[in-house]
Amino acid sequence: MDRVVLSYGDSLLRSSDVALLDAPHWLNDNIIGFTFEFLASTLAPSTAERVALLSPDVSQFIKCCGKDAPDFLQPLELPKKDLILLPVNDNAGTQAGGSHWSLLAYFCTVREFLHYDSSPGTNTPHAQLMARNLSSILGGNPHYREEEAPTQHNSYDCGMYVVCVAQALSEQYFRGCTNLNLQNITPQYVTQKRTEWKEIIRGLSSHSKATSAH
Template identity: 35%
Template structure:
């Protein structure tokens, strides 16, 4: 067996292969397995109490991709939305990829956040090229989540390379989730996006390794 195909971590619903580890080094694009593992870890370890209290929900990127491409809203509701009881969660994190198919691919990640308390979706994009994907998701599910508007967070930092978009998504998730943990609700004015610097992203990659 090729050692790169060897499973080195089996955590909850996430499998991490030897080949995935190399993606954590600077200059590499994070794939859906890495981001999905982090979402699982946030949900079951770091922010477990907040998830149990329905303050937070972390949706796996593969699920987000299915929801984005699903033609039938009823099917999406039956298979994912209703079982995950997302309407009951206060803040929902959805890692969004620009891939147009259900096959592995795409070249950019951004973050879509659903703020159920204030009936809006907020888009965090470190390049600014994923607005079509965010709009597609918003218009497809705005009635299900009773969201009135889609906002782009202009204060969110911009990456300076072509490989850190996934790391920026994880940084945003962690920063916002910590805000919710501290305040028992999302407090957007208190979120210090300027903390997400190139050094912050570099340290985040090292922490994941």
Template identity: 35%
Template sequence: SASTAGEDGNERVLSYGDVVLLRSDLSILRGPHFLNDRIIAFYLAHLSAAFEGDDDGDLLLLPPSIPYLLSNLPDPDSVAAVAEPLRLASRSLVLLPVNDNPDASVAEGGSHWTLLVLDATNGASRPRFVHHDSLGVLNSDAARQLAAVLRPLLPGAANGAPLVEGPTPMQANGHDCGVYVIALARAICNWWRDRRGQQQEGGADWFDTVRKEVDAESVKAMRAELLHLIARLIQDKEDEKKNKSAIQLPSCPSIASTSLRL
């Protein structure tokens, strides 16, 4: 099975939506290692799945490859063409992981992950960008670049779509920035779900929810939580395969239903 086969780091262990996780990704999660874009894309896809029943598609969680591509396209026309299917201007909340890789030709480059949120929860005419950086302002240049690329895609923004820094707990090491990004994304999704349920527990924005739910302890626990989630999804797929195999087996007539002739 995928979960017990050899130790080849490139061995595929799970396909989830458009994301394929490798055995080496499990080693990264066991840590302490810098998260790659596959792991972040996987968890954001998992969070997105909880909102698939929404009719309006107000919430959008993008895999890291899309914001990075948008930041590095050569001209506004290319940006508009790539972004058109995303319908950014019609969303209330868009979560965009930001990487500081300065060279698009280097795969999995960069040394820091942060989260940029396009927040239009107060209306399409008053959007803002909120940047969450677990190392202060280390990624502010990359966040500003991405926000500048996206602003022309928000024609209804009467306020110029300002960029503000959101409250973010500080990481205490050099490898957990990606874990902070997914912990922040989970907190924001929790706030969004409560807001959609009209519970209003999170207040006017998600800042209080982040303060309550994201800290060094919850971030530390997330690596184990992801490993457990991946193991459960692998097992679910294996059980599904077994069930399909059992259904497809030809049925043999039982002795009780067979007439024996002597």
């Protein structure tokens, strides 16, 4: 039975989703969406209002339809954000799917998109399309650049690299770091993070059950 393990904000995780945190599994939209939502909730209020960690479904919408439906994205107030983080998938359709994740980051202060791909070059066309569509919403003509990123050493950790890089960027950027450091995101670090995220989910689930029992 694929039971519900956790309901957190807009995220609903089932046992089959959480099982993907065990290697050698590829993370799906649900897990990445939850991690982004959780990371956003851990930011200080003054920081949280300046950053947007977008879910995979919203990011896919921007890639496929964003420039044609700016009203749909208006509530997100993206032009007011200092940092926007978007998971990129190589799926060409509007539905969930695809086989590779990467991360697109928009830095307002320098008006630049940086694309972090743990398998360099794999998602470039998808990230460029997403950046073009988002540019029409943000206004102006931001620069796009492929940024050096930690490299995956297997065929299944791309989603975990997205989560790890997103966490590092959101933490370092708002501490005023001018040179963002991603060197600690090694294969060993990524494996460790799989375990840590399982513990976070387990803790939230236990707390939710304890709260509902009272």
